[in-house]
Amino acid sequence: MNTLLSIETRNAVLLKMAVLLEREREVLIATNKKDLDAYNGDDVSMYDRLKVDNAKVDEMINAVKHLASQDDPVGVERFSFKHENGMQVYNKTASFGTVLIIYESRPDVTVEAAGIAFKSGNKILLKGGKESLRSNLKIVELWHEALQEFKASNQWVEYLQFNRTETQSFLEKPTQKVDLIVPRGGERLIEFVKTHATCPVIISGRGNNFVYVHAEADLDIAMKVIINGKTAKISACNAVDKVLIDENLPNKDTFVKNLISKLKTYNVEILGDAAISQFDDVDAFKSDAIWYEEFLDYKIVIGEIESTTDAIAKINTYSGGHSSSIISKNNDEAKSFMENVDTAAVYHNASTRFTDGGQLGLGGELAISTDKLHQRGPIGLQHLVTNKWYIHGNGQIR
Incomplete structure (x- = not known):
């Protein structure tokens, strides 16, 4: 078992990673180019996630620097209680121990997610996809150099070069x-x-x-939020795939025509229900099953809905439980929507693209959980811990 590294050592390793990523910037981009050249798939979003450029390296460097600046998430007191027999009871955060991260095509995960788990006092096992192997191994090499600099074991960050069968067996x-x-x-x-x-x-x-354009929506805001959510980054899990437009929206036809026109400038394929598919440049979808689909592509479904209640029901039936937004000037309707929609993040007059650890004040995230245990939404540094009970006595027996 690896003894918990001091917070000073953990921070020093993270700051060293920032230095090494800068030093090896060109090598890393060149190594990644080999992964990109070898990628023969036609998945646009996969290619986007695989690519490491200067901006991506900057993000990695900023992520480890920010992690190093944050408070230690381990050993934080959550609860204390003085027993009538004199025992002092504390509940404190504790690291999980060993965290295995299995991921596809994202070399930045090898820095950012591993960094969060490492700062939280955990040993890291990384199992990346074969398409990003060269990039990942180069980054793990840097982790090992940073660890060795502060006399910490290479075992704190380990890369598992497993194929699918070996991965299944290990799981x-x-x-x-x-x-x-x-x-x-x-x-x-x-x-x-x-x-x-x-x-x-x-x-x-x-x-x-989903984005729901309520009958009392500010149409400029609605337009901005939908276009941003759909087109800013199609490979992101916080992108928009579905738009529900209230049938009582004033100037609805004009708004829909403008929205279609704007989406078309980004070459977005537009599918619609019976009402929306009457418009030019919109194809009718074949089956309601499409409401369940996540696209990760320049593709969107637009439908009409009767009320906030119906919008909530539709989202709760079909969404992935990730993010949803209501565009409305009516705060009561927005409150009802936000309280009753069953997604990890709910927005009022803002883009779903903000569901991200960095954007929501966590610094970065290990993942965005759509489960309800033990943490929902972006999982940041302070969430990647469990807890432990510390009881101090002087001979008490029960």
């Missing part, structure tokens, strides 16, 4: 202790991990996020 019968598994990727990966894992799994689920 079912781990050859070392694993306390928590975090899958980062598409629904197939998450389902695979859930099916085979024998220890707790944090489900970083699908997006399929």
Whole structure:
């Protein structure tokens, strides 16, 4: 078992990572270019997540620097109680132990998610996708250099070069202790991990996020939020896939025409229900099953809805439990929507693209959980801990 590293050592390793990422910037981008050249898939969002450029390296450097500046999440007192027999009882945060992160095509996860788990006092096991192997191994090399600089064991960050069969076998019968598994990727990966894992799994689920344009919406805000949510980053799980437009919206036809026109400038494929598919440039969808789909593509479904109550019911039936937004000038309607929609993040007059650890004040995130235990939404530093009871006595017996 690795003894918990002091917070000074953990921070020093993170700051060293920032230096090393800057030093190896060109090498990392060149190494990633080999991964990009070898990628023969046609998944636009996968390619986008795989790519490491200067901006991505800047993000990695900022992530580890920010982590180093944050308070230690381990040993924080959550509760204290003085027993009538004189014992002093504390409940404090504690690291999980070993966290396995299984992910696809995202070399930045090898820095940011691993950094969060490391700062939280955990040993990290990384299992990345084969498409990003060169990039990931280069980053793990930097982790090891940073750890060695402060006489910490390389075992704190370990990369598992497993194929699918070996991964399944490890999930079912781990050859070392694993306390928590975090899958980062598409629904197939998450389902695979859930099916085979024998220890707790944090489900970083699908997006399929909705925007509801209420009858009392500010139409400029509605337009901005939908366009941003759909087109800013199609590979993000916080992107928008579905729009519900209140049938009582004043100037509804004009708004819909303007929205279609704007989406078309981004080459978004637009599918609509019976009411919306009457408009030019909108195709009718074949089946209601499309409401369940997460697109990760330049594709959107727009439908008409009768009321806030119906919008809530539709979102709760079809969404991935990630994010939803209401555009309305009516605060009571917005309150009702936000209280009753069953998603990890709910927005009023703002884009779902903010469901992100950095944007919501956590600094970064290990994952965005669509489960309700033990944490929902972005999982930041302060959430990647469990707890432990500390009881001090002087001979008390029961």
